[in-house]
Amino acid sequence: MRCIVVADDDPTVISLVKIRLGMAHYAVAAASDSDQALALVHAKDPVAVILDVQMPGGGGLAVLAKLKADPKTSTLPVMMLTGERNAETVLQAMDAGADDYMVKPFLPDALLERVSRLVNKAGKVSGAPVWEV
Numbered sequence: 001m002r003c004i005v006v007a008d009d010d011p012t013v014i015s016l017v018k019i020r021l022g023m024a025h026y027a028v029a030a031a032s033d034s035d036q037a038l039a040l041v042h043a044k045d046p047v048a049v050i051l052d053v054q055m056p057g058g059g060g061l062a063v064l065a066k067l068k069a070d071p072k073t074s075t076l077p078v079m080m081l082t083g084e085r086n087a088e089t090v091l092q093a094m095d096a097g098a099d100d101y102m103v104k105p106f107l108p109d110a111l112l113e114r115v116s117r118l119v120n121k122a123g124k125v126s127g128a129p130v131w132e133v
Contacts, residue, residue: 001025001026001027002025002026002027002046002047002119003026003027003028003029003044003045003046003047004017004021004026004027004028004029004046004047004048004049004050004115005028005029005030005031005037005040005041005044005046005048005049005050006018006021006028006029006030006031006049006050006081007030007031007032007033007034007036007037007040007049007050007051007052007055007060007063008030008032008050008051008052008055008081009032009033009052009054009055009056010052011032013052013081013104014028014030014032016108017030017050017081017111018030019108020108020109020111020112021111021112021115023112024112024116026115029043029044029046032055032056033055033056033057034055034056034057034058034059034060034062034063035057036057037049037051037060037063038063038066038067041067041073041076042072042073046076047077047119047122048076048077048078048079048115048118048119048122049063049067049076049077049078049079050078050079050080050081050115051063051064051078051079051080051081051082052080052081052082053080053082053083053084053089053093054082054083054084060080060082061080061089061092061093061096064078064080064093064096064097064098065096065097067097068096068097074097075122076122077099077100077118077119077121077122078097078098078099078100079098079099079100079101079102079114079115079118080093080098080100080101080102081102081104081106081111082101082102082103082104083103083104084103085103099118099121100114100117100118102114
C-alpha cells in the first residue's frame with residue numbers, strides 16, 4: 001500500500017486526511033510535530049509528504065528544507081497544507097522546494113486529487129508547481 005506521511009498538530013485535520021486518503025487506498029502515517037515527521041519519512045519510505053507550516057519542532061518549512069537537502073528524500077513530493085495564506089509564506093515554501101500548497105479549510109476530494117497528481121508525477125520532470133492561495 002502506498003504511504004503518505006502527514007504532519008499537522010491538529011488532530012481533526014489528521015483525521016480528515018486519513019479518512020479521505022484511506023478511502024483511496026493510501027496508508028497514512030501521522031505526525032504531530034517536525035521531529036516525528038522526519039522520523040516517519042525515514043521509517044516509512046512514503047510516496048509523498050503533507051506538511052502544516054505551523055507545528056511544534058520548527059514547523060513544516062524546516063521539515064521541507066531538510067527533506068529537500070537530503071539526497072535520499074530530495075525528490076519526494078511535498079505538499080504544504082496550511083492555514084497560512086500570506087504571500088511571504090507561499091514564496092518561502094516555493095523557494096524551499098514545495099511541490100504544492102493548499103490552504104485550509106480544504107475540500108477532501110480536492111486534497112485527494114492533488115495528492116494523486118503529486119504521486120503520479122513523482123520521479124518525472126514536471127512543470128511549474130501548482131499553487132492555491
